[in-house]
């Protein structure tokens with residue numbers, strides 16, 4: 001059984017919070033410590049043309065799925081072109097990101113401060129969260145799935161990360177940023193449809209029925225962020241090194257199933273190669289970047305790679321990006337897929353409920369690691 005609802009108790013051998021947290025930290029450290037030069041040969045972020053994946057021919061769709069499988073078992077990252085998210089819609093949300101960070105006053109942003117949210121939503125000043133405890137240069141605005149953003153209208157069963165049922169998004173006032181909400185909604189709904197489409201391709205790539213994940217994405221987790229990375233304070237940074245103060249977003253793997261990333265043309269994304277060196281991801285026109293995140297790694301028993309990455313803006317211009325972290329319904333229990341276990345093989349990971357795991361990982365990024373203010377998990381951790 002790969003899925004269940006929030007009312008169903010988790011199996012007795014479920015992953016505990018501490019195991020999930022420590023396991024993620026150990027995985028990151030192991031990736032950062034690995035130094036195998038030979039394996040860098042052929043390290044690649046392939047470009048996959050999605051046009052045939054929209055064809056009525058099963059063979060065409062399967063052929064795209066095969067390319068996805070190759071990318072996910074190797075670097076864990078790929079670009080997609082002809083994905084159906086119009087260039088104008090991409091430009092629209094990037095422009096809104098510029099407006100959000102440039103035009104809103106600090107007082108206006110303060111009304112949206114992430115400290116008012118139990119779920120990490122709203123405006124995140126650069127010092128508020130950090131992956132490794134370093135000062136990060138990024139500034140963000142986080143928002144999550146809500147039925148009004150879903151072109152299907154959802155199924156009425158959406159639950160937040162903590163199982164609660166309310167709309168936790170903190171939007172700027174329409175008068176403060178006219179048109180912001182409508183443009184953000186346009187991008188979000190377009191990328192959400194694409195993510196559901198990609199999940200069908202992931203299913204095919206794993207020799208599962210094409211609709212295998214459909215019932216798990218009827219009210220999915222889908223946190224999106226507008227991110228702003230200012231240019232370095234002094235001069236242009238060298239390609240290979242940087243001062244720690246210049247880190248935009250620390251080294252991490254993503255938590256959900258996969259991420260769809262839109263960026264402005266200023267590069268900054270760096271992907272960890274097996275040797276421990278960093279591959280600087282180029283910006284490629286209206287292509288989006290897709291990367292496998294931890295759930296797909298767990299679900300595939302490690303076959304698909306959730307690869308460590310970070311952001312450093314080494315240029316002279318600001319960088320803006322819009323990651324969309326696609327999850328299954330937060331009440332889904334993620335446990336190894338039947339096609340990813342050979343006879344006699346055992347799962348590397350125990351089952352875990354999607355929402356709880358993500359909340360745990362997000363809480364760990366807050367300054368003291370105790371979670372977002374008012375979050376129930378704060379008390380759980382204090383009691384440990």
Ligand SMILES: O=C(O)CCC(=O)C(=O)O
Nearest residue numbers: 227254263269311321323
């Ligand atoms: O801004 C980027 O290019 C990547 C952001 C990212 O990796 C993340 O938010 O998880």
Ligand SMILES: [Fe+2]
Nearest residue numbers: 252253254309
């Ligand atoms: Fe990331």
